[in-house]
Amino acid sequence: MRIYYDARVSGLDFDNTAQAKQAMNDWVKEATRGKIPSIIDQIEPSHILFLINTVYFNGEWSSRFDKSQTTDAPFYLANGTSVQVKMMQQKEEFQYYQGEDYSALRLPYGDQSFAMTLILPEGSGDANGLVNDLGNGLWEQLVEPVTVSEVNVYLPRFKVESTYNLIPALRSVGMERAFYDVKGFRNMADDDIIISDVRHKTFIEVDERGTEAAAATSIGFEVTSMPMVHEFRVDRPFVFVISEKETGAILFTGKIENPV
Template sequence: MPSSVSWGVLLLAGLCCLLPGSLAEDTQGDAAQKTDTPPHDQDHPTLNKITPSLAEFAFSLYRQLAHQSNSTNIFFSPVSIATAFAMLSLGTKADTHSEILEGLNFNLTEIPEAQVHEGFQELLRTLNKPDSQLQLTTGNGLFLNKSLKVVDKFLEDVKNLYHSEAFSVNFEDTEEAKKQINNYVEKGTQGKIVDLVKELDRDTVFALVNYIFFKGKWERPFEVEATEEEDFHVDQATTVKVPMMRRLGMFNIYHCEKLSSWVLLMKYLGNATAIFFLPDEGKLQHLENELTHDIITKFLENENRRSANLHLPKLAITGTYDLKTVLGHLGITKVFSNGADLSGVTEDAPLKLSKDNAILCLMGCPPAGRPVLPGPQLPG
């Protein structure tokens, strides 16, 4: 690898829960200094069981978003999306129910549904565990219309398994309802996400809000004075000027032949690692197609430090997606159709799912209607 690397096309993998697996594959260049493989955490057996499925869902979702987004930036949290739909599945029945769990990549013949939800319970408990060196928090809020009679078991399960908070609101007063939801998200993300909900239908009876917030510091920070404007190559035809962070030093960096990409792992203070990929010229799609949970796990278990002059662009990315089409390609279709069964949430009346940024809204259907679920949108 040349001593100076300018990171052009950059792929940043979304957050997913990854646990140790097998040893790393052979890497090109200097021999890797392999660290001891940490044992699986025996205190979290259900979390260990759902981790591979969650990771494969993350990569499948990424590939669909990459295909949909074409040349735009992609930024999303698969944990947030999976958590929201797994929680919603507690209120679904029949095909609607099975499609959601199978679309999240869970094989219910291999892992009982109860263990799936227990795994999410442990995942959320782990993510929200206090850490003095980094901040990682998640939140699940249930905003229930004052007149809605929610099935007791659904309310009990989402509170116990998904650490959800429940709030009573009057959705007929849309401005006040928006204010309550936006204040909840703004507080949970320490002011980073404000005015998330722009519009609410007054027929809304139930809103499920999910957020994830991460704030960390590099274990070895970049010097502010070393940041300079440099070229960033978006593609072969587009080059833009961006603030480029620079540092000369030893990095966990190597070339992966299988992915046709350079791989960089950078640690945060605390128990978190960022993984960056620089595909070989013309190999971005190959990288996207080949990236798997097992490969990422191997990277995390492998230590290959070498000297490099790293140039890394400062990032500020947001993303909002219509998941109806994307999840449809992953087999989740029934919940977006007139035949969706959400009777596990309430037996008052048929419901429909409305789309709004970062929330799933259940709304009362017209008297002659069946449950109708237009595509929801969740944030990155």
């Protein structure tokens, strides 16, 4: 673990469940700068091992939103109702893409090594379809060079805190044996063991300054210009992706149905 993953291996007394749980949760809290205070709820007598991974991201927009320009505005939900949100806005040159049934905008962070890509369905389009399309070629299309245009951007502040059980997702992509084959980990432990729980926690907050994001799991562009000013108004469910520029690697992705 240390050699291949630069991971810390710690021996804990699982008979002292309170102390062991506190030690693991303290590590997660420190690694995520307090954004995820805990991930282990309890330690069962059958538990012998926890694999815990964290990701922390704190990025300031290359072009910040002016707080004085933030106003109350409606955000239209999928069920036809609306909620009031704090809508940030700015006019700047951004990488912008217009597809047949969606539009996309890339908001860079800092020195532009990282960016948030916002993907917005056209009209009353379904954001769920965009989530599925990300794994079916849409993301590869979006990381290709796109046009730089002047854009009026309207983006709500939002914060996401979520917890997921990843076992169903892992099983759906073919990872089955790890959850029932007691001989599958013989190179790791002498005892018969299986994976009993895979839990993922995420925290993401977006405001005028930028984005702070954390996750814990237990277990370029051609520059051209156009005279037209586009409007990118995020006032309905949308998809976001935080990625690294050179590789296109995705750090975080999500769908926002209600920002408040």
